[in-house]
Amino acid sequence: MKLLLLLAAALFLAGCSQGKKTNNLDGKKLLEQKCTKCHNIDLPPKTFEDEKAPPMMAVAFHIRSFIKTEDESQRIPKAVAFVKDYVINPSASKSFCDKESLKTYGIMPSQKGKVTQDELQAIAEYMFSHFTEKNLNEAQLLENKLNAMPKGERLALQNKCLSCHKVDKKIVGPAFRDIATQKGNSLEVLIHSIKNGSKKKYASSKGAVMPAFKKLSDADVKTIAEWILSLKSQKDEK
Ligand code: HEC
Ligand code: HEC
Incomplete structure (x- = not known):
């Protein structure tokens, strides 16, 4: 019974939690509006045979780990800056995608004119706060519990x-x-x-x-x- 209450609370929070806000911009909403045409944003991600782009969780995980920095406190700010640049000026040389995946997906079309730098700041901050190992583990635990009911x-x-x-x-x-x-x-x-x-x-x-x-x-x-x-x-x- 305790477990159920906990689950209910977790679902409730999941349903109501807002993205972190930058300049009053809702990164979660913007991500849904501007990026889901190509990227799946579920946690854990859903993958499809003919997907147009890597799931956003994979993008966030691998940018976070490939960013080069001597100062760990700069990792997230640098990752955010990478996203802000990449979405407007994508290129094969900048992409952290491996060559095979790049061939399958093709380079991301520039989203210039479709999303502002402020909006990208909010989107990227949300990405790196939401797509984390911790949230993935919690989501998987919850999913396992739901499946066991x-x-x-x-x-x-x-x-x-x-x-x-x-x-x-x-x-x-x-x-x-x-x-x-x-x-x-x-x-x-x-x-x-x-x-x-x-x-x-x-x-x-x-x-x-x-x-x-x-x-x-x-x-x-x-x-x-x-x-x-x-x-x-x-x-x-x-
Ligand atoms: C807003 C509160 C509320 C929600 C949400 C709610 N219920 Fe109820 N439910 C009640 C109340 C109050 C009663 C008693 C009504 C009465 O006295 O006739 C009731 C009665 C029932 C009954 C008994 C009916 C009967 O004929 O004996 C069933 C079955 C039931 N609910 C199932 C559900 C299910 C399944 C859901 C979700 C899909 C649900 N309820 C969601 C408040 C709620
Ligand atoms: C028209 C489809 C499309 C849209 C819309 C789109 N993307 Fe992409 N994106 C891709 C594809 C395809 C790739 C993989 C190839 C590549 O890295 O360029 C990609 C890759 C990326 C990468 C680089 C991943 C890496 O590992 O280097 C980032 C960052 C990214 N997308 C962010 C976004 C964000 C943020 C949005 C929403 C503002 C968005 N994308 C909207 C298609 C899209």
């Missing part, structure tokens, strides 16, 4: 159901285990309530209502409802 629980977490429901404890909505053991509740009833919402069914909710989740797919709603009902038998077994 029953699919219904994962969907409930990802769709923010767990901000109002816990398995064993009433918060805004009734505990999922109490919903599972509520007289008359069946798979059909739960599916109907998740899709259309529910109110005044549980005295314990004191007027709080269950919003309708119209956008969830039928398959996902069914998976979540089955998971909720499965909590009932887990209790019986104990």
Whole structure:
């Protein structure tokens, strides 16, 4: 249960965290707007057969490690300066890409006129603060934990159901285990309530209502409802 809370918090933070701001520019947003046409920016990255450019995590990792500097405190400022220059004046001689990759991708087309130096400063600062070993490890741990959960629980977490429901404890909505053991509740009833919402069914909710989740797919709603009902038998077994 602690783990779940932690995961919920981590997801919440991930969903809401803003990029670091330079001159009030949001590097994260700008990166999404200006660079994702070619670079994948997921962490860990997704790779495709016919990708147009190396994933941004790879770009950030390898610029950070190839930049030459005697003074370690200058590594990030130098890496930022490299990005600001490269995006406007790309060339084979400057690129840190190996020859084979350069041949596959081709040199990056200059983005001159499409992005300003201030915007690049914000983008690059975000890149080197976000694409780090630490964040990669954390993202991978979270992904492993999500993969280890029953699919219904994962969907409930990802769709923010767990901000109002816990398995064993009433918060805004009734505990999922109490919903599972509520007289008359069946798979059909739960599916109907998740899709259309529910109110005044549980005295314990004191007027709080269950919003309708119209956008969830039928398959996902069914998976979540089955998971909720499965909590009932887990209790019986104990
Ligand atoms: C039209 C496609 C395209 C867009 C848009 C694009 N890139 Fe690239 N980028 C590439 C390709 C292809 C490469 C790999 C070849 C190379 O190094 O030039 C690359 C490489 C790079 C490199 C050098 C990597 C190295 O190892 O030397 C940096 C830095 C970079 N991109 C940053 C950016 C940023 C920041 C943006 C958004 C402002 C961006 N790119 C937008 C295609 C693109
Ligand atoms: C904003 C808070 C909130 C969110 C978010 C929320 N619920 Fe609820 N849920 C409630 C409340 C309150 C009730 C009790 C309503 C009542 O008394 O009829 C409830 C009731 C339910 C019931 C019982 C319905 C029944 O017919 O017995 C199910 C099942 C349920 N929620 C599933 C979910 C799932 C799945 C999600 C995510 C897709 C979710 N809830 C998201 C507040 C919420």
